Amino acid sequence: MTNPDTAAATVRLADLETPCLILDADRMDRNIARLRRRLVSMGVSLRPHLKTAKSADVARRVMTSAAGPATVSTLKEAAYFAAAGVKDMIYAVGIAPDKLAKVQRLRQDGVDIAVVLDTVEQAEAVAAASRAAGHAIPALIEIDCDGHRSGVLPNDAHRLLTIGRALVQGGELRGVLTHAGASYGARTEQALVDAASQERCAVVQAAQILRDAGLPCPVVSLGSTPTAHFATDLSGVTEVRAGVFVFFDLVMMGIGVCKVDDIALSVLATVIGHQREKGWVLVDAGWMAMSQDRGTSKQPVSQGYGLVCDISGKPYADIILADANQEHGIVTVRPGSGATLPDLKIGDRVRILPNHACATGALHAGYKVVRGTSDVVEASWPRFGGW
Amino acid sequence: MTNPDTAAATVRLADLETPCLILDADRMDRNIARLRRRLVSMGVSLRPHLKTAKSADVARRVMTSAAGPATVSTLKEAAYFAAAGVKDMIYAVGIAPDKLAKVQRLRQDGVDIAVVLDTVEQAEAVAAASRAAGHAIPALIEIDCDGHRSGVLPNDAHRLLTIGRALVQGGELRGVLTHAGASYGARTEQALVDAASQERCAVVQAAQILRDAGLPCPVVSLGSTPTAHFATDLSGVTEVRAGVFVFFDLVMMGIGVCKVDDIALSVLATVIGHQREKGWVLVDAGWMAMSQDRGTSKQPVSQGYGLVCDISGKPYADIILADANQEHGIVTVRPGSGATLPDLKIGDRVRILPNHACATGALHAGYKVVRGTSDVVEASWPRFGGW
Structure with a gap:
């Protein structure tokens, strides 16, 4: 960290262009190990x-x-x-x-x-x-x-x-x-x-x-x-x-298959506006970045288009991406929760956990890989799409 | 058409790998001309x-x-x-x-x-x-x-x-x-x-x-x-x-801005199965090809994930893509319509009109361009995505 060559090459979450897809490889590794252990103990093979x-x-x-x-x-x-x-x-x-x-x-x-x-x-x-x-x-x-x-x-x-x-x-x-x-x-x-x-x-x-x-x-x-x-x-x-166990997502959390801190995928977004009298924070992640999967809307707790976390990946209590247009997302307090909107300023960054990892991933060209609460981007892994 | 060189080079809708995105350039040209005429007559410029x-x-x-x-x-x-x-x-x-x-x-x-x-x-x-x-x-x-x-x-x-x-x-x-x-x-x-x-x-x-x-x-x-x-x-x-006027879509039709035969974009899909006792035809276009935009679900007539047409682009009356998984779509009769499911066999092709052209387009790497009811693919136009 004190080597200036290394320091110059280090990319941090704050340096990334938004919106982009963040993969917490610690969580991914844990999710993979969990299912693998389970299946080994039951004597069947895993075909992910x-x-x-x-x-x-x-x-x-x-x-x-x-x-x-x-x-x-x-x-x-x-x-x-x-x-x-x-x-x-x-x-x-x-x-x-x-x-x-x-x-x-x-x-x-x-x-x-x-x-x-x-x-x-x-x-x-x-x-x-x-x-x-x-x-x-x-x-x-x-x-x-x-x-x-x-x-x-x-x-x-x-x-x-x-x-x-x-x-x-x-x-x-x-x-x-x-x-x-x-x-x-x-x-x-x-x-x-x-x-x-x-x-x-x-x-x-x-x-x-x-x-x-x-x-x-x-x-x-x-x-x-x-x-x-x-x-x-x-x-x-x-x-x-x-398939989805590798990353997990809010739908899986709603079913009870994972906890919120097992979710390895999130979308990094930047605050681009406010409608203060409405309690809205506008971000540059709309449905093009999150997908239109509203899988949690049929669950007891709807997460809108995603659950909002700070840049380190820690969820804000009951702050969701309540609505989305193509490149705009509207962050609000979950209706009825009585939570307080965090003080997010223009240019601040958030990470948004997706309803459905398969659908959100499909909209991005690659993963920016981090581990745990570190803000250092360790790698960029490409993704592909189409048929 | 009788020149063997030309014949060999001709690609038809039946030759394409599915799912893929079809653009009817005749309809697109008509949609563009319509709005351009209108704005010229009103003395304002168009910034598409x-x-x-x-x-x-x-x-x-x-x-x-x-x-x-x-x-x-x-x-x-x-x-x-x-x-x-x-x-x-x-x-x-x-x-x-x-x-x-x-x-x-x-x-x-x-x-x-x-x-x-x-x-x-x-x-x-x-x-x-x-x-x-x-x-x-x-x-x-x-x-x-x-x-x-x-x-x-x-x-x-x-x-x-x-x-x-x-x-x-x-x-x-x-x-x-x-x-x-x-x-x-x-x-x-x-x-x-x-x-x-x-x-x-x-x-x-x-x-x-x-x-x-x-x-x-x-x-x-x-x-x-x-x-x-x-x-x-x-x-x-x-x-x-x-923006969307260039292609139009089912949401715009539901609002009354266009007719069904103005919609220039469709997804070509292949029949891959049946659940005959349920009245389901399975196709290889799921939400990955159609998007999860359910914009018509809030309109008087819900089109599910899309309105199903024959390969020439002619809609089947009240046949919709009622449900979708990632790469599977379920074609059925629109509930309550009393329509009859067409006799679609394994390997047959359909074209599905999207709810939202922006969302569906975003999932495809390009357009296969046709004109009107011709099945000849005139061109392939690339698209891009991401940020």
């Missing part, structure tokens, strides 16, 4: 979802090895992480037939990427593409454990077996996969434990149906950040997928 | 807001000259458009003092960029930076015409004059500026006419207060897409700013 971070630097830290396993939500993620050395991926969005050529190119490059499907049409397309290339594309059948999105009902043996039998006509039936997306709506610890149990039962039941019919099912994959942290039994499960 | 498009190709078409004038919402936009030859810009977000150095560098490069402010602290910072550089930075005082965000109340003569007098101690008082953001909540034509009138009265009143006190006020700037299209009197106004 890289859609939250979209960064090779974060991926390297969150994966259990440099080659994976990992989960991706786009084929651009797959290609990017393949170039970074990841060899074992599941593309966990239902496959469109015209994306199979890209999947095959990745596989030819030595990446074991599997696809996901829940219709016989997709299974036939995968089998046909596999036969045409003389190389089996592995696929997992998506199971609908809670009705929130896609997947085959776990007791729909007819549909499961029709898909499985269509797939093995050239393709490879790698296993079954589910995601308890409805767990984001849980409000109690018991509801989280129940969502995890329902998720496990669904995917294990589907695996059994396939195996009883003589079909292979080596992989039994489930996961969501809430259920990964509240499952009490993972017997029959081979791997857990989770 | 380039935050909607963030594209040099669109900017060139929407501006009245290659050098501007234009409005921007970030200094990254300012630098990008300056590099593309734009010489006359207003950075229409309250200036943070630590951004003045960047403004000064742009001005040294020959770009007449003005800043916006509404506090005496900002005015003093602009004046001080101007004196230090020996070059006056021009600033407009933001006027609060409808209480929706920032700005000085138009009848707050004390605050207006204090700011104006602080500014001219080295800086340049360029004029006054307002934005009728509350017009987005209008529900009737009369409410739009009234919002436009209120916007004009506020900014003209503030200009008069400054001039009566002997301060300069050459620019009187106002605008929003709704009020720009419904103002009946713009006397005393020198320029109109508007």
Whole structure:
């Protein structure tokens, strides 16, 4: 610190252009260690979802090895992480037939990427593409454990077996996969434990149906950040997928999966105005920097567009980003809280915790990495987006 | 079309990777011509807001000259458009003092960029930076015409004059500026006419207060897409700013500013699944492709995350993107409409009109340009994002 060369090179939070995305790597490391410990003790492997971070630097830290396993939500993620050395991926969005050529190119490059499907049409397309290339594309059948999105009902043996039998006509039936997306709506610890149990039962039941019919099912994959942290039994499960746990966010805090000081991501913003008679402080982080995710608005405590902290990351009690335009945010006291607005002057800086780490991250080109309450920016890690 | 070389080079909508952003340039050209005609007839100039498009190709078409004038919402936009030859810009977000150095560098490069402010602290910072550089930075005082965000109340003569007098101690008082953001909540034509009138009265009143006190006020700037299209009197106004009019969107349609076939932007998506018993079609456009802007949810007709059209851009009656996850969208019949879900098969393509063009555009790296019902992609225009 006393070396003038080092001092000249040091970038601090106060030096950054705003708005920008701040990552507290201490919190991230703690979040990763917490889930890893938990899954090791339960004897299942972790296949982190890289859609939250979209960064090779974060991926390297969150994966259990440099080659994976990992989960991706786009084929651009797959290609990017393949170039970074990841060899074992599941593309966990239902496959469109015209994306199979890209999947095959990745596989030819030595990446074991599997696809996901829940219709016989997709299974036939995968089998046909596999036969045409003389190389089996592995696929997992998506199971609908809670009705929130896609997947085959776990007791729909007819549909499961029709898909499985269509797939093995050239393709490879790698296993079954589910995601308890409805767990984001849980409000109690018991509801989280129940969502995890329902998720496990669904995917294990589907695996059994396939195996009883003589079909292979080596992989039994489930996961969501809430259920990964509240499952009490993972017997029959081979791997857990989770994404947002690496950073956590206000929605996860509202569910009870993390505490406020586990949230590793924030947006640094600068005060640009006041409407004093209204109790408003204007900042240069609007929805373009925070996203329009209002996930906490359905929870008992709405955080508006984000929870406001001082520049060191310490939350102001009940101060939220109550409203947002494209590049303007309005900081106010949470209605009904009786809190006092801090004395924020033009040019002062705040950090704002996001409702949803995946959505907020997606709007930024990279992370400025700090550790704990230090204001020294240790690194800049690029992110990517798009398809 | 019969030339094999040309045929080989032709890219069609069916060839594109999904999701991606489609721009119908015929509709865009029509939207631009409509507002330009209107403002010419009213004798005011157009200073389009380039935050909607963030594209040099669109900017060139929407501006009245290659050098501007234009409005921007970030200094990254300012630098990008300056590099593309734009010489006359207003950075229409309250200036943070630590951004003045960047403004000064742009001005040294020959770009007449003005800043916006509404506090005496900002005015003093602009004046001080101007004196230090020996070059006056021009600033407009933001006027609060409808209480929706920032700005000085138009009848707050004390605050207006204090700011104006602080500014001219080295800086340049360029004029006054307002934005009728509350017009987005209008529900009737009369409410739009009234919002436009209120916007004009506020900014003209503030200009008069400054001039009566002997301060300069050459620019009187106002605008929003709704009020720009419904103002009946713009006397005393020198320029109109508007952004979303270039593309329009479902929020603007809900307000009554455009028709569905004026909306120039859509997201091309592929069918990836069904939940037939629920009447759901799954597509590969989730909120990452559409944004989480639910602007129509407060309007009489909610469009969910978007209105679904066939690949030619023709809307299906009452078929909406009712729900969305990161990379999954759920297409359904609008509740209560009694419409019939079209027979969309795995791999079929749809185009989805967005609630908010600015928010949806921000998630994509570029535009695939088509014209009318043609499926030929004429061009790819890059977009940029970030700060």
